[in-house]
Amino acid sequence: MEQKDLISFQNVYYAYEEEAEEPAYALKNVTFSVKEGEFLFILGHNGSGKSTVAKLANGLLLPTSGVVTVDGADTKDENAQMDVRKKVGVVFQNPDNQIVASIVEEDVAFGPENLCLPREEIRARVDEALRSVDMTEKRHAETYRLSGGQKQRVAIAGVIAMRPKCIVFDEPTAMLDPKGRRAVLHTIRDLNTRFGITVILITHFMEEAAQADRILVLNDAEIALEGRPREVFSEYELLLSCGLELPDTAKLGKALQESGVPFPDGILSPDEFLEAYMRLRKDH
Amino acid sequence: MIKDITIGQFFPGNSFVHKLDPRAKILFLIVYIVALFLCRSFFSLLLMLAFSLFTVILSRISPKMIWKSMKAILVIVVFTAVLQIVYNDKGDILWKPFASGSFAVTTGGVYGAVFLIVRIIALILLTSLLTYTTSATLLTDAIEKLLSPLKLLHVPVHSLAMMMTIALRFIPTLLREIDIIMSAQKARGAMLDNGSMGQRIKALVSVFVPLLVSSFRRASELATAMECRCYTDGANRTRLRVMRFSWRDAAAAVVLIAVSFAAVFLSFCPISTILLFQPVIS
Numbered sequence: 001m002e003q004k005d006l007i008s009f010q011n012v013y014y015a016y017e018e019e020a021e022e023p024a025y026a027l028k029n030v031t032f033s034v035k036e037g038e039f040l041f042i043l044g045h046n047g048s049g050k051s052t053v054a055k056l057a058n059g060l061l062l063p064t065s066g067v068v069t070v071d072g073a074d075t076k077d078e079n080a081q082m083d084v085r086k087k088v089g090v091v092f093q094n095p096d097n098q099i100v101a102s103i104v105e106e107d108v109a110f111g112p113e114n115l116c117l118p119r120e121e122i123r124a125r126v127d128e129a130l131r132s133v134d135m136t137e138k139r140h141a142e143t144y145r146l147s148g149g150q151k152q153r154v155a156i157a158g159v160i161a162m163r164p165k166c167i168v169f170d171e172p173t174a175m176l177d178p179k180g181r182r183a184v185l186h187t188i189r190d191l192n193t194r195f196g197i198t199v200i201l202i203t204h205f206m207e208e209a210a211q212a213d214r215i216l217v218l219n220d221a222e223i224a225l226e227g228r229p230r231e232v233f234s235e236y237e238l239l240l241s242c243g244l245e246l247p248d249t250a251k252l253g254k255a256l257q258e259s260g261v262p263f264p265d266g267i268l269s270p271d272e273f274l275e276a277y278m279r280l281r282k283d284h
Numbered sequence: 285m286i287k288d289i290t291i292g293q294f295f296p297g298n299s300f301v302h303k304l305d306p307r308a309k310i311l312f313l314i315v316y317i318v319a320l321f322l323c324r325s326f327f328s329l330l331l332m333l334a335f336s337l338f339t340v341i342l343s344r345i346s347p348k349m350i351w352k353s354m355k356a357i358l359v360i361v362v363f364t365a366v367l368q369i370v371y372n373d374k375g376d377i378l379w380k381p382f383a384s385g386s387f388a389v390t391t392g393g394v395y396g397a398v399f400l401i402v403r404i405i406a407l408i409l410l411t412s413l414l415t416y417t418t419s420a421t422l423l424t425d426a427i428e429k430l431l432s433p434l435k436l437l438h439v440p441v442h443s444l445a446m447m448m449t450i451a452l453r454f455i456p457t458l459l460r461e462i463d464i465i466m467s468a469q470k471a472r473g474a475m476l477d478n479g480s481m482g483q484r485i486k487a488l489v490s491v492f493v494p495l496l497v498s499s500f501r502r503a504s505e506l507a508t509a510m511e512c513r514c515y516t517d518g519a520n521r522t523r524l525r526v527m528r529f530s531w532r533d534a535a536a537a538v539v540l541i542a543v544s545f546a547a548v549f550l551s552f553c554p555i556s557t558i559l560l561f562q563p564v565i566s
Contacts, residue, residue: 058512082514090512097505100513102294102420102453109524111513122524140296144456158513 005069006166006198007057007088008033012066014052023064026052028221030066034166034200039192041209041229042202044218045243050202053218054170057200058088071165086115089159093171095151104146104154105130105139111162129161132195133187149180153187160191166198167191173205206239207247210268217242234265249273293456294419300532301343301417306426308533312540313414319544320406328547329402335543336409345416353412354405361404365397372396420452422525429527442517450506458499465494 012030015023026049034040044050055061056068059075070087073080092098101107105126112122130136133153138146143154152172159167169188173181185208191197201208209215215232217225219242225232232239233250246254253267253276263280267273296302304312316332323329340350374392381387415423428445435441470476474487 055508060508060511085512085514090509092505092509094505096457097502098509100450100453100506100510102449103296106419106421106524110510110515113521113523114514114516116520116522119522119524119526122522126524142294142296142456143453144460155509162513 003035003037005033006036006038006071007200008069009053009056010067010069012056012063012068014049014056014061015064025049025064025221027056027063030218030221030223032216032223032226034198036165036198037192037196038198039189039211039213040198040200041212041215042200042218043204043206043209043215043242043244044202045204048218048242049221050218051170054090054092054168054200054202057166057168058090059084060090086162087165089162089164089167091152091156091159091167091169091172093174095148095155095175098155098158099143099151102142102144104135104141104143107143107154108139108157108161111158115162125161125163126157129157132160132191133157147180148176149183152176152180152184156184156187156191160197164197166200168200168202170202171204172201173203173208204244206233206244210247217244219243229268230265233268293415295345295349295416296419297344297417299342299344299417300536301339301413303530303532304417304536305527305529305533306418306422307429307527308529308536309414309418310423310426310430312536313410315540315544316410317407319547320403322548322551323403324551326399326402328550329399329406331543331547331550333402333406333409335540336406336413340409340413343413343417345413349416350409350412354408357404357408361401364404365401368396368400369393420449422527424449424452425523425525425527442521454502457502458495461498462491462495465491 009030009032012027013025014027015025017023030049030053042050042053052061056063056075058070059068059081062068062076068075070080070084073084075081075084099107100110108126108129109122112125117125126139127136130139133156135150135153135157138150138154143151146154156167156172167188172188173184176184188199188201189211192199201212203209209232210229212229215225215227215229216223217232217239224242225235225238233246236246236250236254239246245251247268249270249272250267253263253265253273256263257265261280264276267276301309316336320329320332323332340347369389370387370393372393373386373388373390375390375395377388377390378394379389381389418426424445427448428441431439431441431444466476469487469490474490475483476487476491478484479487
């Protein structure tokens with residue numbers, strides 16, 4: 001069965017200063033769509049326009065030209081605005097600047113409170129959201145006493161509590177230590193696989209992207225590359241020219257290829273690397 | 285230094301004081317402060333102090349934390365006490381350090397100083413206890429509820445309450461940021477801990493400018509995040525916690541009113557003079 005598009009960008013241009021004589025475009029002619037339940041990665045170096053995509057996806061910014069639709073509704077339609085924000089949640093880079101309340105569960109309740117839900121419903125959603133990011137134990141804790149990774153999980157719970165269809169993560173791990181990063185990535189993957197939430201993850205960490213269903217590479221406001229992880233990772237030169245760096249295993253595979261070893265293309269994880277290596281040893 | 289500031293902090297707990305309705309707590313505090321300032325005799329003041337100490341014990345907040353908040357205002361307390369001693373010339377002369385001039389330490393001055401110290405301590409005890417036992421969100425909710433009659437005068441009560449929630453939430457964050465900026469500037473050779481007063485004040489500019497810039501950035505990011513979570517003007521928001529008055533509030537009100545009444549009554553009643561506690565401030 002063909003799954004339907006949840007979010008679609010059609011020939012989207014976006015300029016931060018529209019009135020300027022030569023507007024500097026943050027996005028140029030960007031067209032792509034996200035299917036329901038998909039796990040899409042958007043990769044790009046700083047200033048490639050990837051954060052603009054996040055803000056366009058839930059109508060926080062409106063395209064200068066082109067159309068962004070969410071579940072069939074144009075984000076330019078003011079009547080649909082609230083609905084669009086309910087369907088597409090956004091988690092930003094700095095958890096400190098997303099948390100509104102001083103107590104964990106009160107912060108998670110902020111979104112549902114804005115939706116004017118009855119108290120019992122808010123309670124149920126807060127409990128469920130905290131469970132799904134594994135922060136139930138900390139529900140009465142003060143937000144500023146948490147670690148970076150825990151704060152980011154609280155921020156995610158705050159978005160989950162609104163029951164969005166899709167969550168856009170804008171560099172959610174950029175400010176975290178390796179431990180916090182792993183925990184947050186695990187939570188995000190869980191949301192996608194267990195709860196079926198569509199995920200758009202914007203990052204410049206290539207090694208995180210290996211688990212994506214699909215990858216979109218942005219470079220200088222335009223889409224440079226689109227495809228499955230294996231296809232994308234085999235475009236070695238193009239990725240380098242986009243200012244991105246391959247995961248170590250992929251780099252090693254590439255180096256082996258270049259020195260004449262018949263190593264397969266598009267190696268991503270250490271496990272795959274080991275497998276390919278063992279096969280090579282058997283053959284020779 | 286900066287880590288010592290405990291104002292606006294909240295210590296979660298399950299005590300009687302924690303469970304009081306935040307609206308009631310604010311009203312109680314107002315009654316308490318008014319009574320405190322009506323006290324004219326040591327006896328009634330000591331009664332109020334005893335009441336506040338009892339409340340502190342009831343709240344099960346560690347005495348360490350209470351002491352911390354006291355320390356922060358120690359300077360002000362000492363300063364006002366000294367002023368009292370210097371400027372109050374009522375009563376008998378106890379000590380006249382200079383033969384010429386009219387400066388003298390009088391019984392009235394000493395009484396006044398001790399009186400003030402006790403009064404300020406009693407005041408700070410319960411005021412800090414309010415924020416220690418009430419989360420910022422509940423506190424601002426309560427203020428919003430108490431001020432809601434002003435809505436009729438088109439005062440944006442909800443927005444004010446939301447501003448307060450956010451301000452309280454960001455106090456620890458910004459304190460930590462100040463620490464980081466201070467370390468960064470010290471590493472670049474800023475004289476924050478030594479040099480003349482003038483130099484130090486100038487050096488502080490190098491702390492507050494970056495702090496101001498980053499606060500604006502934080503504010504803008506927070507506004508974006510709040511919009512993403514469907515915050516509009518907040519007019520019809522529902523709440524996770526609903527405040528309800530309970531028997532606790534009634535009990536606390538009875539005790540507080542009894543104590544305040546007794547304290548004020550004793551201030552103006554001749555019994556207090558019989559008990560050797562002279563009214564000292566006329």
